[in-house]
Amino acid sequence: MITREQQKAAQKQAADMIREAGITMTDEEADSIEVADFGLSNLEKEGIQALALVQTDRISVKVLAMLPNQTVPEHWHPPVDDDPGKEETIRVLSGTVYFYVAGEETFKEGFIVEGKDDSYTMRKEIVMKPGDQLTLAPGEKHWFQTREGGAVMYSFSTIARDALDQFADPDIVRITKVVDA
């Protein structure tokens, strides 16, 4: 869980980063930024801030803002009914993103969140700079991370059903609980 205060602070930080990355955004959009802690109550280490630009029953476009040294836990997008699962393209707008997928271990620049080796199993590293992009097939396991300065990126995808995403870490609850302190 996060407090309302934490939520507001992360929204503001994300909004500043998104605007600095060159995206024009209304104040209403800035207030709609999702702050997710994946139920781990450790937002600064494992979390994400996401602005949804398009959310239909066919496609989704989000701007993801990651704070410095923040990690998005390992997850994948499973099939749902007739849908083979979400297909997602990440394209970096600002900062550097360390991306981890299946394949030969090339782990070098990133770090594993303390004590969580079993929850971060993909160790093929792809270092992404502004203008770089990659496409994840449905079901493809992935996690990603920033270092100093954080990063802003687009997520272009088929329909997003975030609540149905699957995670390597059994402690994760995808929907974040926000409490008034």
Add this chain to the structure above:
Amino acid sequence: MITREQQKAAQKQAADMIREAGITMTDEEADSIEVADFGLSNLEKEGIQALALVQTDRISVKVLAMLPNQTVPEHWHPPVDDDPGKEETIRVLSGTVYFYVAGEETFKEGFIVEGKDDSYTMRKEIVMKPGDQLTLAPGEKHWFQTREGGAVMYSFSTIARDALDQFADPDIVRITKVVDA
């Protein structure tokens, strides 16, 4: 048809506009910008420049750059096999876009390409500035235009099958012929 020289000049102009709008793009991407005259051989008046960022069999993301006073002819995205047709969200990045869809006539700021009243039948006007967006359902007729300064916008959509788009103007051929002068 357009000449190779026209194509290169429009690509360069579009690339400059896209970069000025804040998008990081490789030179290879800049060279891949599609310049389309819709077979009308009148690119400056009726045409579009498009950079495809994502093209899979499920989604498409393009950056559209329109030169000053350029018009994209009235068209719609028909059903194809099991697909109900392309669903498309336009989001403006820079400049002003004059967008025309079905509905009560509010035509005011735009202009009809000379002698082509019958090819531009949608007259409900939506003036779009940076940060504004609209979503077109499959089959929804639309055309759009810029004035001084041109404009840059995103097109986020389900799979794009441009060659199957349908147009109000019977003279249109969607695939542009480029000739070496």
